[in-house]
Amino acid sequence: MFLAKAIHEMSDSELIEVYKTSQNKELVGELYKRYTHLVYGVCLKYLKDRELAKDAVMQLFEKLLTSLLSHEVNHFKSWLYVSARNHCLMYLRSVKGKTSQEISSFIMEKVEEPHLEDGEELESNISKLEKCLETLNTEQKKCVQLFYLQEKCYQEVSSQTGYDLLKVKSYIQNGKRNLKICMERND
Template sequence: MDEKELLVRYRTTGDIEILGRLYAPYMSLLYGVCFKYLEDRDTSQDAVMQIFEQLVDKLRVHEVENFKSWLYVFARNYCLMELRKEKRQQHVDIEHNLLESEQKLNDAIEEKWSERDFENMHDCLITLSKEQAACIRLFYLEQQCYKDIADATGYDLSKVKSYIQNGKRNLKICMESRKNGK
């Protein structure tokens, strides 16, 4: 039986053994495609098996003329989707780590503040640019979010983030120099 006949038979019967006969000759080709995109042996092997599992349903619904080229495109798209998922997860992990680090830093700062520290902070706020000082006050003292600060000040959202980041760094440097100097 040729591929077209096997495809028709699988589509009508759903017999996994037929799908296996169709798929087996292309497993090494698919592994190569997956390895090209995913760049990891184990992940590529898993992808070859996941693709087979997805074909169980896909080939019952889609009419395929040229199985080899359709399978290649399907495998490539599968790998690209996996890379997107991985990228999104990395982004979520980075965001989570940044928030966690900022919270730890804030907790550590809150624990050791004296009246003198507040005076130093007030004196150091004056040394910041007006944009940095305004954004720092709104973010930390009034606990507004970036978007609200951007709306209130008229600054671009990316500028607000930059003013807060740079202002926080400059404020810390100023306060440490005052603490160490006195």
């Protein structure tokens, strides 16, 4: 079919490359078939509601139609996982108001599921996260906020801040590590 290969035989990278030039939705449909289970699992983990998770999967794949045209995606599966997680966290944030335990858990990359906490513990964690964000140097704080809370990709953070792409990655990695240390210290 495309590039003398059937769609189902094409790699993720090939599908994306051809999609960027042809904008044939069938190609994104193939990616959808391949990764629906992954995206649904991520959404269910964070949203804890089957119907919300199904809606989120559809929203994410609709968003893919435009996102793939404007983002440089080297490792699609990893990129999609992070996009799904960010989508769910932003949804939870919009429902709950300010940053939540889910966002701090995401930044800290805790393996265990965040358990439901009472209001005082949640407020305490939010306060700790906000205080720890303030301890980061200006570059780290700006990059962490843009990347995690505003869902910007590395390139967008680089463009918005004027920092070199490698510096952006370094600021995010070091900022995340410093946040983790600060949060653990304040337990």
